[in-house]
Amino acid sequence: MAAPIAEPSPSVALSELTALLSPSSPAAPEAAEAALALSGSASGRALLAEHPAALSALSAMAASASRGARPALAALVNASSEPAALEPLLAAVPSLLPLLPRSGAACGVLANLSRDAAAAPRVLRALGPGAEEALLRALSAERPPAELGALLCNLSQAPEGRGALLEPSGRVLGRLLSLLRCPDTELRRGIVGALRNCCFQHEHHAWLLSPALEALPRLLLPLAGPEELPEREMEQLPLELRYLPPEHRREEQPDIRRMLLETLLLISPSNLDF
Numbered sequence: 001m002a003a004p005i006a007e008p009s010p011s012v013a014l015s016e017l018t019a020l021l022s023p024s025s026p027a028a029p030e031a032a033e034a035a036l037a038l039s040g041s042a043s044g045r046a047l048l049a050e051h052p053a054a055l056s057a058l059s060a061m062a063a064s065a066s067r068g069a070r071p072a073l074a075a076l077v078n079a080s081s082e083p084a085a086l087e088p089l090l091a092a093v094p095s096l097l098p099l100l101p102r103s104g105a106a107c108g109v110l111a112n113l114s115r116d117a118a119a120a121p122r123v124l125r126a127l128g129p130g131a132e133e134a135l136l137r138a139l140s141a142e143r144p145p146a147e148l149g150a151l152l153c154n155l156s157q158a159p160e161g162r163g164a165l166l167e168p169s170g171r172v173l174g175r176l177l178s179l180l181r182c183p184d185t186e187l188r189r190g191i192v193g194a195l196r197n198c199c200f201q202h203e204h205h206a207w208l209l210s211p212a213l214e215a216l217p218r219l220l221l222p223l224a225g226p227e228e229l230p231e232r233e234m235e236q237l238p239l240e241l242r243y244l245p246p247e248h249r250r251e252e253q254p255d256i257r258r259m260l261l262e263t264l265l266l267i268s269p270s271n272l273d274f
Contacts, residue, residue, distance in 0.1 A: 014038075014051050021057035021072070023064040032061055032068035032075065039078035048075070049082035059092030062106075063099065073105045080112035086119055093126035101137040104145030111147055114154035121158040132164050132172065139175045144182075149190020152176070156197035165194060166204050170213055173198070177218045185253060192259045195219070199266035208267060215267075217241055222251040223260055 017038075020031035035058060038044035048054055058079070061072035079085050093113070099106035114123040124131060138148050155161035165172050179191045195215075198204070208215040217240035224241050226248045234242050251257050 010047055011051070014047060014054055018051070018054045018057050021054070021061055021068075023061055023066040023068070028061060028066060029068040029071070032058070032071040036071040036075040036078075039075040045079050045082050046084070048079040049085035049088075052088035055079060055085060055088045056092060059089065059095055063095040070105075073099075073103065073109070077105050077108045077112065080109045083116075086113055086116075086122075089113060090122060090126045093123060094128055097127055097130055097134050100134045100148075101141060102145075104147040107138070107145045107147035107151045111150040111154055114151065114157075117157040120155050121160045124155055124158065124160050124164065132167055135164070136172050136175065139172065139179070143184075144179070144187060146184050146186040149184075149187040149194070151190070153190040153193035153197065156194040159201075162198050162201050165198055166201060170207075173208075173213060173215075177213065177215060180218060180222055185256075188251075189253065189256055189259075192256050192263070196259050196263040196266065199263050205267050214240075219260060219263055223257060224248070225250050 017031055017034055020027045021035065022028055025031070035048070035054070039048055048058075055076070058072045058076050061068050062076055063069070076089070080089055089109070090113070093110065096106045096109060100110075110123060110127075114120040127134070135148075135152070138144055152161075152165065156165055165176065167173075173195075176191050176195055179187065180195075182188050182191070199208070207213065217238040220238070220241055224244060226244045226246050229237075251260065
């Protein structure tokens with residue numbers, strides 16, 4: 001009687017799958033789909049996170065123009081939610097930078113990696129000197145990826161991240177402020193969180209409230225309603241908040257309203273003048 005054939009261990013099977021994850025491999029798209037399916041379970045994500053070679057191969061494929069790029073990137077989004085994936089994926093971060101302006105999934109990978117405050121500056125350093133320009137291009141898109149909000153919020157946990165958003169030209173901050181009324185709730189939540197974090201840099205408060213940025217009325221507008229006020233009270237408001245149209249609505253999400261109030265409180269001790 002023949003002895004039963006032993007199935008390969010999950011680690012051996014993943015090693016075999018990794019060998020197929022080359023952009024030049026004819027089986028690469030199917031291998032990427034298999035990796036994506038594997039990343040759909042907690043045990044699969046843990047296995048991928050502990051296999052640096054697989055993460056490296058997925059990163060190379062995600063940055064390529066091959067048919068397997070999309071499932072490879074989706075698998076990385078899932079795997080990057082595992083804390084153990086941080087170290088092996090840091091080396092792959094630069095390859096994701098060119099994808100930022102158009103890829104919500106790439107933003108999602110970086111957002112996952114930078115969730116922890118201690119990891120945020122490491123991710124920013126791994127992105128390299130082109131990070132500010134790539135983030136600005138992503139922000140300047142007609143419809144920025146929703147995941148970009150979480151990435152910016154996470155990066156701004158660190159002083160280095162806040163410094164990138166508060167760059168001297170004001171282009172990044174101006175775009176953040178312009179997105180306070182964007183229709184995407186996930187993006188809006190992250191943008192408000194990033195602005196709140198930026199307000200921990202007290203030395204920038206005067207600039208934030210200056211005519212160059214006019215952050216105060218832009219932060220207040222989502223909290224304002226269309227209610228009619230007595231003329232005397234109306235005249236005390238910034239021009240942008242007077243006589244709002246009837247269709248204007250306050251921010252509907254309670255957590256976003258709370259963060260807006262926290263942002264105003266952070267800058268109020270030094271410069272706010274109601």
